[in-house]
Each structure stands twice: as structure tokens, then as C-alpha cells.
Amino acid sequence: MTIATVALPRVTAEPRAAVRRLAWIEGLRVLRHPAPWIGLLLSVGWAINVFDQTWASARYEGLVASVAPLLLGVSLASVSAFGREHVPVADDAPMSAAGRSAARLLGGVALVGLVALVVGAVAFWLRLRGGLALGDEPGRTAHAYYSLPELLQPVLLGCFAVALGAAVVHVVRQRLAASIALFLFWFLVGGTYWMFNGSVARWMAVVQTQPVFVEAGPRTADPTSFPSSWLLSVPGEFQDFWARLIVSPAMAAWHDVYLVALTMLAVAVAVPGRTRRWLLVSGALLALCAVLMQRMVTP
DSSP states (O other): OOOOOOOOOOOOSHHHHHHHHHHHHHHHHHHHOHHHHHHHHHHHHHHHHHTTOOSTTHHHHHHHHTTHHHHHHHHHHHHHHHHGGGSOOOTTOSSOHHHHHHHHHHHTHHHHHHHHHHHHHHHHHHHHHTOEEEEETTEEEEEEOOOHHHHHHHHHHHHHHHHHHHHHHHHHOOHHHHHHHHHHHHIIIIITGGGGOSTTGGGTOSSOOOOEEEEEEETTSOGGGSOTTOEEEOOBTTBSEEEEEEOOHHHHHHHHHHHHHHHHHHHHHHSOSTHHHHHHHHHHHHHHHHHHHHHHHOO
16 A cells, blocks of 8 residues: 655745845945935034033933934834835735845834944943933932943934834835935934923833932022932022932833834834734733823822
């Protein structure tokens, strides 16, 4: 008796290798795009201007927000890469649409690496110069440093910028219109970051800045009566009380989780396939959890 056998197609590593190869090509291509490098120059100029400000937390907040032009450049490079998906390909193309999208996302890791290098260089430079000024006399320090969760925020924003550019050009489908929308977005969340960092809005802000201002006493209070370890902000035009400045690494860490959730939602929009629903549900739940946890740990 003979048993009939059916020849099954042998699964090879060719599709995965093709994804890796395309990701390598896309990574080199986005690094040659001028937008991230122009954005980097604008961010450097912004950071230099930050040091001309002298109010309590100007440098500590402004240095974080100065990364916005670089993130805009990252998003524009992503628009250029994902905009090519609107060009029709042959039906017998060796890679599916989802595979090409995944490869372009992996190629965007090169831009995230650029952001990480910039953050690492700034952190090293701050260590060499002795830190940043934070607070007003009599409660002031000239040696403030960013915590690790705060340093991770720009890197995760780089991931979000890549995914956001892919998502916007996927929905809008016109590169120029997508670029304008991204310019407005990053201008708002970066150039006017203080509008999104109020007592409640900071938990859902894209660019979250610290410290948190906590009322310490009325305008007439004697600041020398506060503990000497407190960092203070004097009453002024926008604040009629003495405020204590508090940096919360826990809040920054949960905000990093929130940025991961936003990136998952953007990837779900940009990349077709079976994982889209899972990314949408998981990203929404993770974002909700991160917002609630930020609320719990906020000073």
C-alpha cells in the first residue's frame, strides 16, 4: 500500500530577508533627507535662545521643547518614505503592502537613532557644564539634571514622529497637505508647549515639560520660612503665590508609557494587516492606563 504525499511549499526566509533589505535601504534614504538635518539646526538655534531666558524654569522646560523642529524633520522624512506607498506596484510584487510598510517603519529607526544621539550628546554636555539653573532665589539650584525617564521622552517622541508621519500621509494621501498638517502639529505641541502643560492637560500632552508648580504660600509669605531644600518660583505676572518646583521622574516614566501608546495607535493607522485591531485596542488601553497613573503620581 502506498501513501500519497502532498508536497507542501517550503517556507523560506526570503520574505523576512526582503523586509530587512528594504528597511536598510529606507534607513539610508531617510538619513539623506534634508528635513531632519534642517530640523536639527533649528533645534540647536532654539536651544541657544533658551539660555537667554532667566525665569525660574525657562532653561529646564525650554531645552525639552527645543527638540520640536528636529521631530518635525523626522515626520517630514517619514512622509517622504510612506508617500511612495501611494504609487501603484505590480500585482506580482514580491512583498505585500504590509511588508513594505513594516520595512519603512524599521527604516525609520535610523531617525530615532539620530534623535537618541542628540539626546545623549546634550545629556553629556549638561554633565560637563554642571547642570541647569532651576528656581528663583532663595530657593534655586544651578545644578539641575534630567532624570532618565525625562531623557527617554525625546527618543520616544522620535518613534512617535516616524509613526505620525506615516499615519498622516496614509490618511491625507497628499504629501504637501500632510507636511502642512505636521508643521502645524509640531509647532503647537512644541512652540506653544505651555498651553498643553496645565494641571490636567500635562497628562495627555505630547511634549510634557517639568517641573510641576505647587503652591507653597501666598505672595506675602516669607520665602526663608520654607524648607531650604525647596526650589521656589517667585510671585509674578502669571502667578500670584510662591510656588514650589517639583520634578517627578515617576510622572515622566508614565508619560513615556503614554508616548508608546500613541506610537502604537499611529502605527495601527499607517500599517495595514491583521495586527491593526490589536494595536488600536492595546494602544487605547495603554494610553488610558498611562494617563490615570500620571494622575496618581503627580505632585
